[in-house]
Amino acid sequence: MKKDLLSIDDLSADEIYRVLDTAEAMREIGERPIKKVPTLRGKTVVNLFYEPSTRTRTSFEIAEKRLSADTLNIAVQASSVQKGETLADTAMNIEAMSPDMIVIRHSSSGACNLLSRICKSRIINAGDGLHEHPTQALLDAFTIKQHKPSIEGLKVAIVGDLLHSRVLRSNVLLLTKLGAHVFVSGPPTLVPRGIEQLGVTVATVDDAVRDADVVMMLRIQQERMQGAFFPSLREYYNLFGMTTERVSRAKPDVIIMHPGPMNRGVEIASEVADGPYSVILEQVANGVAVRMAVLYLLAGGVENEAAA
């Protein structure tokens, strides 16, 4: 593995499988009465969050604690960034205290690359701007693998706000690398230019979902909506919302995924989110195991020692 995990591009297909296999061992730790192993004892992990996050930050923190790392959370309010010190200075200050790993979430694409150039610590990208969210894609792949014999050859539909989604970018890289057929769909105003050059098919929502093995919904990030990308949430739901009727065109054993937080009644109907094919809460559960695997492997571990 490379020093840092900034992008799915940093991982080969073999390394992705290694993370997923390691996560399988880590998942077992979470099912024990005492959910803790000494693997990262004496290692310091800093969770540096420049954007509010509940799910990802909690998931990382639980993962770090289950591995016995010393964890430290730094939440930087976006408002204080304007008058406060630069990211580079913050990074150098944290680095001066010799942490082993820094988990960073930031609203600027590439912020983790800047940190990586400054720090000797290992950097894990927990979401950078519109760019990537690699651990989300890994936990999505882990979840898919639990339900499907193989990722290779699956038809995966990703529907929603493609333009502003870092989850999309990481998933496209990962799924195409593992041989899935990825179809993406969203209002044309929210389809990034040139996205098809990344090896995906841009399709209508019906074509994307038809006979899909996996349907992945993306959040309509209302906080990132700066222009009139579509007229109203009502119209969005009518045209792109994942309803029971739309899901019925997919394969009978389709699984429905969502990285959260969900807007019920906007991108997904509650009947679908809570329905039998939904694996949304499994994704959350798997997030801890996958992040344990990433932390462990970046710290230099080998998968067969993981649960020892």
Add this chain to the structure above:
Amino acid sequence: MKRLLKGGRVVDPANGRDGVFDILIDGDRIAKVGVNLQAEEGTVVVSMPSGLVITPGLIDMHVHLREPGQEHKETVATGVLSAVTGGFTAVACMPNTSPVNDNAGVTQFILKKAADANLARVYPIGAVSIGQKGDQMAELGELKEAGCVAVTDDGHPVRTALLMRRALEYTRMFDMPVIEHCEDPTLKGDGVAHEGMVASKLGLRGIPGEAESIMAQRDIALAEMTGGRVHIAHMSARQTLDAVRYGKSRGANVTCEVAPHHFILTDALLAAPVPYDTNTKMNPPLREAADRDAMLQGIVDGSVDVIATDHAPHHYDEKHVEFDRAPFGITGLETCVPLCLDRLVHSGLISFSRLIELLSVNPARILRLPGGSITEGAPADLTILAPDLHVKVEAKTMKSKSKNTPFDGWELRGGVAATIVGGRTVYNNAAVNLAI
């Protein structure tokens, strides 16, 4: 004092010269150009080594000298030192200083600083509108009187079509071009990179080429309507070049410039080798290969009038931040000549004469400057090029106060041997060691 430059290759397209000539300089003027000129007693004779090329002084018509107001990035003094080091005998500086050069006081201040520095000639460019805000026209007559050679709201386009129309009409009185930074502000939005596959993959907000070409189409239509002169600055998109060609075909007074980074680099540089390197961030952005190739084609076929650097110094601290927070712009004065010689002349795309048209003749013609040719009686502004010099670009040794260049470490063929302004040697490259 008289100096005779003897036996050098002279490339002077304005006078139809490309061959071996002697040039006699008397004080600050060109006294004579000819073959086998005899030196009178007391004349210093400089024998030109073979391989060097004497050209009319190069002129960069698009630089940001940052003074007044942003002296931590550049000053007039460091800017002109950078200019002569890069082979430029004259620069035209943009008005987006603080305060804006929208009145004679600021113009005179810049000219005073330039006179103190006494290196390259400095031609200020005034603002079209007060504070470059796009509301009220600045006193363009007074700016002209004070020494401005053109007007622009560079950094932004002239805000409304109406103000642009009036500026084009009004400047006809002064025979000044309106230089336009073409960009539709709504299409640009908060974009930071060319809208295309690379920006989509990197998660950077895009600026489509059409943001530039749509504004250029407006301005070219208004130039045709008014008879005023519009000069399209730092063209980057292939659609803009098409708009310029169309305007020229209809006889509109339109000219355009391209910066070296836009005919050499593409947006692929944002992703590798250093992802999100803020020295690849400029406005207009590095575009895709089709745009880069179109710029080269325009240089070859004559559609492009000028190569200008858009020299935009920024302090290291300002660039050492997240990509979307970094200011737009790179330095250009000290890399332009090596890049042009290596990528345009040595690659066989254009002749030496054509390069000098782009870097000297046409900027002088568009701005109505005295330079652009080696003519008896004209100021002795000369650039001596060393086309075969091996140059390694080193940001840290540059004379500009700022080091923000994406070309650091590049090895190129071709450089500057010496720069002569008003008969005086203001730069002599130690690597060539010309006795001048």
